[in-house]
Amino acid sequence: MHYPAPISKLIDSFMKLPGIGPKTAARLAFYVLNMKEEDVVQFSKSLMDVKRDLTFCSTCGHITEVDPCYICKDKERDRSVICVVQETKDVIMMERMREYKGLYHVLHGAISPMDGVGPEDINVPQLLERLKDEEVKEIIMATNPNIEGESTAMYISRLVKPLGLKITRLAHGLPVGGDLEYADEVTLSKAMEFRTEL
Amino acid sequence: MHYPAPISKLIDSFMKLPGIGPKTAARLAFYVLNMKEEDVVQFSKSLMDVKRDLTFCSTCGHITEVDPCYICKDKERDRSVICVVQETKDVIMMERMREYKGLYHVLHGAISPMDGVGPEDINVPQLLERLKDEEVKEIIMATNPNIEGESTAMYISRLVKPLGLKITRLAHGLPVGGDLEYADEVTLSKAMEFRTEL
Numbered sequence: 001m002h003y004p005a006p007i008s009k010l011i012d013s014f015m016k017l018p019g020i021g022p023k024t025a026a027r028l029a030f031y032v033l034n035m036k037e038e039d040v041v042q043f044s045k046s047l048m049d050v051k052r053d054l055t056f057c058s059t060c061g062h063i064t065e066v067d068p069c070y071i072c073k074d075k076e077r078d079r080s081v082i083c084v085v086q087e088t089k090d091v092i093m094m095e096r097m098r099e100y101k102g103l104y105h106v107l108h109g110a111i112s113p114m115d116g117v118g119p120e121d122i123n124v125p126q127l128l129e130r131l132k133d134e135e136v137k138e139i140i141m142a143t144n145p146n147i148e149g150e151s152t153a154m155y156i157s158r159l160v161k162p163l164g165l166k167i168t169r170l171a172h173g174l175p176v177g178g179d180l181e182y183a184d185e186v187t188l189s190k191a192m193e194f195r196t197e198l
Numbered sequence: 199m200h201y202p203a204p205i206s207k208l209i210d211s212f213m214k215l216p217g218i219g220p221k222t223a224a225r226l227a228f229y230v231l232n233m234k235e236e237d238v239v240q241f242s243k244s245l246m247d248v249k250r251d252l253t254f255c256s257t258c259g260h261i262t263e264v265d266p267c268y269i270c271k272d273k274e275r276d277r278s279v280i281c282v283v284q285e286t287k288d289v290i291m292m293e294r295m296r297e298y299k300g301l302y303h304v305l306h307g308a309i310s311p312m313d314g315v316g317p318e319d320i321n322v323p324q325l326l327e328r329l330k331d332e333e334v335k336e337i338i339m340a341t342n343p344n345i346e347g348e349s350t351a352m353y354i355s356r357l358v359k360p361l362g363l364k365i366t367r368l369a370h371g372l373p374v375g376g377d378l379e380y381a382d383e384v385t386l387s388k389a390m391e392f393r394t395e396l
Contacts, residue, residue: 024217028216032215043212
């Protein structure tokens with residue numbers, strides 16, 4: 001026996017999401033069956049709306065309902081700094097900090113020769129284009145602190161340095177509220193290397 | 199800063215699902231943003247279809263596209279046995295076994311005084327109704343082997359016994375492929391009590 005067709009199709013859809021296997025997908029699909037009608041309608045609509053109403057800002061690559069996005073449009077923001085991040089989510093994380101007042105550039109990925117992702121496959125050419133036109137003085141590389149993120153930061157820094165721009169990288173060190181015992185050796189050695197005076 | 203409205207609504211919808219918190223919901227919503235258009239359309243449609251096209255069989259309570267469901271309609275099946283389960287999913291689990299040829303009855307829950315769920319809140323009255331009309335000889339209680347499931351089984355057995363019907367319960371014991379070391383004491387003592395001759 002199989003699941004009734006509608007359930008089976010919904011299970012397939014859930015399984016397309018990351019980290020959701022057949023068992024979880026089935027659990028979620030059966031949960032939907034018992035959800036309130038209006039919640040399901042809203043869910044279904046939201047899925048379509050996200051796909052239809054959101055585009056990427058043609059300047060910075062952030063998701064937005066209007067192009068250019070509200071960050072690129074904001075006259076209050078410091079146009080001399082661009083913070084380069086890998087994903088849209090990272091912009092939202094940075095904005096949550098409520099401290100950074102510059103602009104962003106979303107790469108939508110990182111350079112990863114293993115996965116066949118080169119600089120042209122991510123938003124690198126668009127970044128170089130922006131550097132020509134704008135009154136930019138500093139680039140902050142906020143790519144992830146892993147191999148792909150680091151290599152992307154290195155690659156971009158080599159392209160940007162000849163243009164005479166300042167290029168910086170987010171600091172490595174111990175996470176605040178963390179425990180020395182649980183820090184890995186590399187993080188600890190970075191924290192040691194970049195220790196600050198009290 | 200907040201998420202753009204469409205993303206934020208989709209995150210809310212994902213958060214309504216069981217076991218999905220704000221972080222996972224955000225991860226899934228951003229994943230949807232990058233999914234293929236046709237997959238999202240299919241996902242959105244499946245959600246509505248499940249809600250619209252599926253109903254519960256008026257006889258056994260199993261989900262179905264047509265009422266009565268294909269199990270209740272099947273002339274080949276043994277109408278003298280009814281297997282009582284808590285959820286629709288359990289019917290599918292039982293059917294996967296490909297051994298049971300009787301009918302089902304889905305309770306859609308279990309008696310749980312702690313949560314204010316009484317016999318009238320689940321499909322118990324409908325079960326008693328079925329017992330009057332049909333040529334039923336045996337009821338197999340296949341509710342979950344936990345407190346709620348066991349009490350539900352006990353409760354129903356007390357109602358059914360006076361009708362002169364045979365009522366059985368799924369066996370307790372060691373799971374096949376399991377390891378004695380990891381069995382809990384209660385399971386082990388049940389396995390001991392109901393040991394079979396070789």
